Amino acid sequence: MVLNQQDSDMIFDDSTSKVFNEVVITTIPEARNDDLPHSLDVTRGGAVEASSYGDNNIDGFLQRHGIGVRSIERVFVPTKVAQENSLGTTISAEYDEDEHQKGFSRSYKIVFESDIYVERLCDELKKSNVIEDASPNFLSKICKTPNDSLYVNQWGPKIIDSEEAWDIETGHDDVVIAILDSGVDLNHKDLKSKLLPGYDFVNGSQYGWDNDYGLYTAIGDYRTRDNNPSDENGHGTHCAGVAAAVSNNQTGITGMCWGGKILPVRVMYKIKFTRYKDFYNGIGSSTDIAQGIKYAADQNADVISMSLGGSQFPPPAQQKAVKYAYDKGVCLIAANGNNGTSQASYPAAFDQTLAVGAVDHNKNRANFSQYGSSFGKFVMAPGVDIVSTYLNNQYVKMSGTSMATPHVAGLAALIISVAKRNKKTPSVEDVYSIIRDTATKQPGQTETFYGQGLVNAKAALEAAKKKFCS
Numbered sequence: 001m002v003l004n005q006q007d008s009d010m011i012f013d014d015s016t017s018k019v020f021n022e023v024v025i026t027t028i029p030e031a032r033n034d035d036l037p038h039s040l041d042v043t044r045g046g047a048v049e050a051s052s053y054g055d056n057n058i059d060g061f062l063q064r065h066g067i068g069v070r071s072i073e074r075v076f077v078p079t080k081v082a083q084e085n086s087l088g089t090t091i092s093a094e095y096d097e098d099e100h101q102k103g104f105s106r107s108y109k110i111v112f113e114s115d116i117y118v119e120r121l122c123d124e125l126k127k128s129n130v131i132e133d134a135s136p137n138f139l140s141k142i143c144k145t146p147n148d149s150l151y152v153n154q155w156g157p158k159i160i161d162s163e164e165a166w167d168i169e170t171g172h173d174d175v176v177i178a179i180l181d182s183g184v185d186l187n188h189k190d191l192k193s194k195l196l197p198g199y200d201f202v203n204g205s206q207y208g209w210d211n212d213y214g215l216y217t218a219i220g221d222y223r224t225r226d227n228n229p230s231d232e233n234g235h236g237t238h239c240a241g242v243a244a245a246v247s248n249n250q251t252g253i254t255g256m257c258w259g260g261k262i263l264p265v266r267v268m269y270k271i272k273f274t275r276y277k278d279f280y281n282g283i284g285s286s287t288d289i290a291q292g293i294k295y296a297a298d299q300n301a302d303v304i305s306m307s308l309g310g311s312q313f314p315p316p317a318q319q320k321a322v323k324y325a326y327d328k329g330v331c332l333i334a335a336n337g338n339n340g341t342s343q344a345s346y347p348a349a350f351d352q353t354l355a356v357g358a359v360d361h362n363k364n365r366a367n368f369s370q371y372g373s374s375f376g377k378f379v380m381a382p383g384v385d386i387v388s389t390y391l392n393n394q395y396v397k398m399s400g401t402s403m404a405t406p407h408v409a410g411l412a413a414l415i416i417s418v419a420k421r422n423k424k425t426p427s428v429e430d431v432y433s434i435i436r437d438t439a440t441k442q443p444g445q446t447e448t449f450y451g452q453g454l455v456n457a458k459a460a461l462e463a464a465k466k467k468f469c470s
Contacts, residue, residue, distance in 0.1 A: 017310055019205060019285055020115040022137040023122055024075065024317050027106045031055055031130035036108065038074030049073070053108070057130045067121070068113035075107040075287050075317050079298050103320055104294070109137060109287050138311035140289060140346075142182060142235045142268055142282035142402060154253060155361055156242070156382030156407055157457075162256065165414065165457035168465060170247070171259025172417035177243050177409055178296035178304045180289065181236030182282045183229040183266035188237060190245045190252035190389050191262065198229040198264035199295060201288045216271040216283070229266035233282045234391045236264065238398055239307045241389030243406035244413065252395060253388055256410020256457070259417065263301050267292040268308060284308065286315035289347070293318065293332070297325035302416050305409035306334040306353075307402030309345040318347055326352035331416070331431050333409040335401035342372030342448075349374045354412075354432050355451075358383025358404040363442050363454055369401055371449045377432075378451035379439050381407040411435060411457050418464040426468065434463045 027033075033054045049071045052059045062069060078095045095105035118136040125134035157163070176196065186195060204222040220232040231237045244262050245255035268284035289308065296304050304325060325332055332353040337345035348355035355378035358366040365371070366384050383404035390396040412431050419426040438460045439453030 017139040017141070018118060018136040019139065021070075021112040021118075022285075023110050023118050023125070023134055024137050024287060024315075025058075025108050025110065025125060025134045026103050026132045026316065027055075027108070028130055028132055029100065029106065031057070032100070032106045034105075036072060036074055038077060053110075055130060057128050058125075061125070061128065067116060070111045070113050072108055072110050074105065075109050076104040076291060076294055076321075078105075102324065103132070104324070106132070107317055107320065133316050135313075135316050138286040138313065138315045139283055140268075140286065140308045141310040142233070142308055154387055156386055156403075157254065157256065159361070159363065159382055160407065160411075160455050161458035165411075165461045166258070168458075168461040169414050169418050169421075171244070171257040171414060172420040173259050174420060175257065175260035175413045175417050176263055176299075176301045176303070177257065177260060177413050178263040178265050178299070178301035179236055179240045179243065179406075180265045180267055180292045180296060180304055180306045181231075181239055181308065182233035182268040182270070183231035183236045184240045184262065184264035185231050185237040185389070185391050185393075186229075186264070187393075188241075188389050189393050190249075191237070191240055193246055194244060194260070194262045196261045196263045196299075197227060198266070199292075200224070200226050200229045200266040201291045201295065202266055202269045202284065203288055204269050204283070204285065215274040216281075217274065219270045219272055222269040229264040231266070231391060233268065233270045234396070235282050235307070235398075235402065236266070236268070237390055238388045238396070239305060239402060239406045240264070242386060242403060243305055243410040245389055256407055257413040257417070260413055263296060263299055265292040265296050282308075286311065286318050290315070290317035290321040293321035293325050293347075297321075297328045297330045301330055303331045303333060303409050303412045305406050306332065306347055307400075307405045309335055309337050309348050311346045312344045314346050314350065319350060322347055322350045322352050326428055329425070329428055331409075331412045331428050333405055333412060335405045336375055336378060337370040338368040338400050338402075339370060340368045341370060342374070343370060344372075344374035345370055348378075349376070351376065352428075354379065354408065354435065356381055356401060356405045356408045357451060358399075358401045359454055360384040365445065365449050366399070368399075369404075371451070373448070375451070377436050379408060379435060380404070380450055380454045408435065408455055411455055411460060414457065414461060415464045418461060419468040422468045424468045430467070434460050434467070438463050
């Protein structure tokens, strides 16, 4: 079997965007190697990069097939480290027993010296009796549909009855929304007073492949993990504003959740497509996104807003992280995607997330918004010509399920705020059920295309008040 790629015209053997030369494995408990560092150990100089696993079942297999290993590292940061907020220091692999049981301490990213047929390699690795799972390091894309027409009004909050909802709740001071995206402009006048210290988990590749647009080149900060989650793309800044911009301050825009804090978690980086002039986007690997999800949960975020996706198959690392956050009581809101089909997109298609599609000014499904049963009981929110914060204190409009998602993330934070004011702790399903059950169906729109309906902020907060104020 040929696993190394020799012909550049045959690099990709399926239709899924992924990193050329990386796989993600989870070993059985007995094969766990506690001597291997995780990525932040190496990044901060606390450990030497490993080039072998230390188990002949794995190392021997790779050697027999002539596959050179550049590095092997753990995917996840231990909970203890995240809670102590010591990501900028030397880190040891101090995982607790729960993390061992759930596989966080046994998940490894292997980077090879050259490009390989990762799917074929994963199929072979799964045959090993010491490997629980093996998958490519799938790539997710920022869900943005660019639109450059002028836009001067925030129609989104109005169409979902937010003005009436704000009479009930504008946001508890202690609620935290994590924006898992391309980072946030840390100096934007309409955001900076609400920002918590976040983290940059991006550890990308300079070159890669996107199945919609072809080869791309990374731009800016795509390698250095640190505690500076600054946005170089603008997408994360835009989403942060929709969810929770500083509000009622006579400046800029109004966010869905006026109170609380924003936790910026950078997992996406800027890229330029080779075949198109002046066409940029954002991209990030499933492992970086998974680390960001777990980090946000360990930082006690109430809501994680994920305006990203792309993989039509469930990345195992993301699945672990999503379930971990869900089990900790974190609401995960994710974008359906923008290719206008019924194709699944993860993380939105995970059972533990609330998936979000986009509507236009007339409450019709936007033609780019993905749909279908793979997203479970998804909801709809405003996602066309949405004005929000942007880089360098600017405001621009964008379209996409990316813009719909932070509307719902902000609404989830408002529901949680109602509970907090009444000394209650809502479950994730409490929040999801309130949003779904109060969503409004539109005439002629079927559940396949429109899910549970268009979210209604007023009805949702009325339901929350009834549930948590008794």
